[in-house]
Amino acid sequence: MQKKEIRKPELLAPAGDMEKLRIVINYGADAVYLGGESFGLRAKAKNFTSEEMEEGIRYAHSHGVKVYVTCNIFAHNSDLKAMEEYFCRIADMGADAVLIADPGVFYTAKKAAPSLPVHISTQANNTNYMSAEFWKNLGAERIVAARELSLGEIREIAQNTDIEVEAFVHGAMCISYSGRCLLSAYFTGRDANRGACTHPCRWKYYITEATREGEFLPINEDERGTYIFNSKDLCMIEHIPELVESGICSFKIEGRIKTAYYGAVTVKAYREAIDDYFKSPALYEQKKTCYLEELKKASYRGFTTGFYFGRPDSSSQIYDNSAYIKNYDFIGLVKEYDEENGTALIEQRNKFSVGDKVEFLCADGEGFEQSIDAITDSHGEPADSAPHAQELVRIKTAKAVKCMDIMRRKNNRREK
Ligand code: SF4
Structure with a gap:
């Protein structure tokens, strides 16, 4: 070779x-x-x-x-x-x-x-x-x-x-095998091989016994759960x-x-x-x-x-649920930055409020953390929070940011 x-x-x-x-x-x-x-x-x-x-x-x-x-x-x-x-x-x-x-x-x-x-x-x-x-x-x-x-x-x-x-x-x-899968077409009529997978591999499964109609028996894999394809x-x-x-x-x-x-x-x-x-x-x-x-x-x-x-073993699967681990929320996207007064125009992606501790993810270079001290709404008025999806508000940033930098906030939950 x-x-x-x-x-x-x-x-x-x-x-x-x-x-x-x-x-x-x-x-x-x-x-x-x-x-x-x-x-x-x-x-x-x-x-x-x-x-x-x-x-x-x-x-x-x-x-x-x-x-x-x-x-x-x-x-x-x-x-x-x-x-x-x-x-x-x-x-x-x-x-x-x-x-x-x-x-x-x-x-x-x-x-x-x-x-x-x-x-x-x-x-x-x-x-x-x-x-x-x-x-x-x-x-x-x-x-x-x-x-x-x-x-x-x-x-x-x-x-x-x-x-x-x-x-x-x-x-x-x-x-x-490399996405060749009939689960979605079989359960929902939507064909994974034509781009319409409904992800039934992430669903929760039970087994039924032929003579006990309507009785759903849980599948316990090592007593951890039932998500056998996940x-x-x-x-x-x-x-x-x-x-x-x-x-x-x-x-x-x-x-x-x-x-x-x-x-x-x-x-x-x-x-x-x-x-x-x-x-x-x-x-x-x-x-x-x-x-x-x-x-x-x-x-x-x-x-x-x-x-x-090598071949994945049992540690490559999740048995107890099909949710994502989501440690951070995407709460705002920087649209522009005003160098003179050090404020960023932010497009809201999830509600945020004055007092929130946030983190900036910057496309170039190091990110940073800060608290939101004040919010100015799209009419130039002070606001306690930015509750509406995609509304444009201004906040003061601890460092200069750029268009497409991202504002995120820590959380701890699982999400479907
Ligand atoms: S995501 Fe799941 S259901 Fe969809 S093709 Fe892959 S294995 Fe099948």
Whole structure:
């Protein structure tokens, strides 16, 4: 096996809508992935209209960031005609690649827009270097490694092919094989493979006995509970050196339907971890706990390293409930900062009041804590609180802030 030159990986972030796109770009993403109104595997995400996609691509490119458009459904015959037009439109907009799982969709894209680079989605179950070679020979530029691969297996793929290898490093895990799952279609008629998963893997289950209709028997796994399919979230921030050394060219964060706040926190943490590691591995080692602590300030379900270091065991699942751990609330987004009087115009995202202790998460540099001493409402009048969603108020900040910095407040609860 030939050892390849080690390069700084791309940090690839989810962009569920325009705001999330702007935020993850400002917090340090090198590339974003997003879905159009059709053919992506996140029907519940807001997704981008044609106009928004065009604007998003323009915005990303003006910041030197690439845009990959997801088109990773398993298509039916009736989808194909519209897909051809869709690929032509995406190519015209200047997207940097399209993400595909289905060979028929791949062929359609190659026919309709031959110059549009194609990445092969994790849904295509890229589990070995021969299938990577197969896709490369057909003209794909990148594969996304199946989530069921160990680090050793990914390394072997990267060393045995020239195709780029992208891998998930953070976010929710499917309990089913790379998302190939019938639970949602079976229970609700909404097909996970066409972007409409209702997440039944997170539901609470009972068993029933055939002759005892209506009697629901609890399933006690080690007497801890009944959430038998409920995986913890993937988190690889403590393993950046191993990921880099394996030859993965793109570190992907899951979560197009997560909040803009989640995007900001995860992108900033991985940005710092990758940059620090490339500056000095010792610096990275020293700050490892800080990155992890920062990630815990976004919602999560406990962390696991998934399949990277072997098969996940019982510690990779949560048995007692399906709620997120949410240690902080996203309460405001900075829209502008007035240097003269040291005040920030804040767009409210959750109610906050005078006297609250808050923390600023800054896209560039260190965040800081402070108390809110006074609030001025949109009419210039003093107010006790900012109770209305998206209302614009002013507060004095302890340090200078910038547009898209985030104001958050500590809490301690679990949330569905
Ligand atoms: S139900 Fe769960 S395992 Fe199945 S596709 Fe949806 S998220 Fe994945």
